[in-house]
Amino acid sequence: MSFALRIKTKAGQEVLRNLTPEHTVKDLKTQLSSISKIPRDRLHILSGYPPKPLDLTQDSLSLSKSGIKSGDTLILEEKAPPPKEVTYKSHISDFGANSSGILMKKVVPADNSCLFGSIYFALNGKIDDSGTAAPYMRQVIAQTVANDPETFSEAILGKPNDEYCTWIQDDKSWGGAIELAILSNHYGFEIAVVDTINAIINRFGEDQHYTLRIFLLFDGIHYDPLFLESADGNNIQTIFPTDDEKVLRQAEELAREANASRQFTDVNKFTLKCMNCNIYLNGQLQAREHAQTTGHMNFGEV
Template identity: 50%
Template sequence: MASKMQLRVKHKGGQSVISSLTLTSRVDQLLDELSKSTQIPVHLVKILRGFPPIALDISDKSVSLGDCGLQERDTLLVEELPVMQSSEGLPLAHSEDGVELPKDAPTGILMRKVVPSDNSCLFTSIGFCLSGKPDPTSSSFMRELVASTVVNQTEQYNEALLGKPNKEYKKWILQDDSWGGAIELAILSSYFGLEIDVVNTQHSVINKFGEDQNYGQRILLIYDGIHYDPLYLEPFDGSPNKTLFPTSDSWILQQAEELAAEARASHQFTDVNHFTLKCMVCQCFLTGQTQAQQHAKETGHTNFGEVTSSS
């Protein structure tokens, strides 16, 4: 018996996953499932695949999905063909371009760019969003920027907030194996003058840094409890990928929430209370965030590395 395949479906109404079909299923069965998922009538379903998106030939409804070139975990873009009236007043579907979309409608697919798990993933992710490409030099610059900020703005970033004296925090954040978090996000949001929205897959929430500053643009990161990755948009029209978004566009946040919910449903997050850490100073192993904090308090050791490949 053929194993079930998983297809990710993107459409104007959101995202969904179809997991009831196999490679031997027919095109007409796929259309039925897509119609149920998108609420688009079967005869008006248009399927695009790949990048840039190319229309899938579904003229022969009896062809198998495997013969159509579909593969396990493919992402399908589903559009609704516009309806025109014939001379007899009957509705006709056509596939011409130029359909006017709602002003706040999605213009592409929000995707995740996986960056190295090297304890600098937060800085690398922000750097990717700013330049559109991975830049290994961005981490050092951002660490130095944070270090300078915490020693020069001691009233805003005081010891109570930092959890240690400002000079110690400066020394700590400059080390390559120190992880960035909320403090770094707040500082970098202010420096770059943009909103940084972090999608938390464990809790399916979005934390917005710089939201109260009314910045005109935002970038999006996704966070699984340990690791940060940047999010980017693959436009439907084949134009270059986008990493900067107007803060007035609400649809991009909806796509980000759906991406987080999808990741949570497939357990793509780290439970911070149970993951294993290694103290890089004394080499002892610790379980969870609480043990790490207690160890730091007792020994003064603050450099940790995650043991598993999740970090």
């Protein structure tokens, strides 16, 4: 028994008739790739109204069990080539564990992707000039969330799973605790976030007992990576053994000093002023919405 599928591509549409319910998802993708000239691993397949992406990751699944029915319309799009995966250079042995140096902040661009830019710097010891790190990390997060809807429920995400996956891949969306936890697990590093609002360190991945740790500084709106600079200024270290208690104490002291000198923007408790356009804003939600709409990231307390 064969069934017909209406296939829509940028070039037009046609009907695919040479498959049966016993054929596999892999067989379908092979046929769709041939029709559209899109590589199989770059196929983005949508169906329904409004069109939604189909999860066709299980190549061995029969079409009868895939949810696709005869008469369905499949819309084919081509995914952008995946950005090159972030790799890291080892900055661990520059000084040696528990060695002396000054913990400092590296300022990354305030472009709505400061969390991802900070992690890239911590893993690589340099700014991501290519601009590929943030899209890659956003894609990793979206795939992780989509593949585990039970863990990443609407109650956890604050929005439906599929809506979140679309939202996080928007370059105007900000990352936070959920994204930090996922990226910690993805890279196999503990991520220690120095929170200058509360003068504490939040350690993501601590329960996984990773052997390596990176540090980020968070001021209520913006993330920056921390690095240890050698006394002579010739070397930096961005990745640390998790048993390096000396640098952890430095980070704790940095949190206390930043808090005492009010080097933070508590957007939950204070009226804010956009220093770019002089608009007054109330609370975190308005600040985020204004930043996403205008690209302005320089806020001051009033």
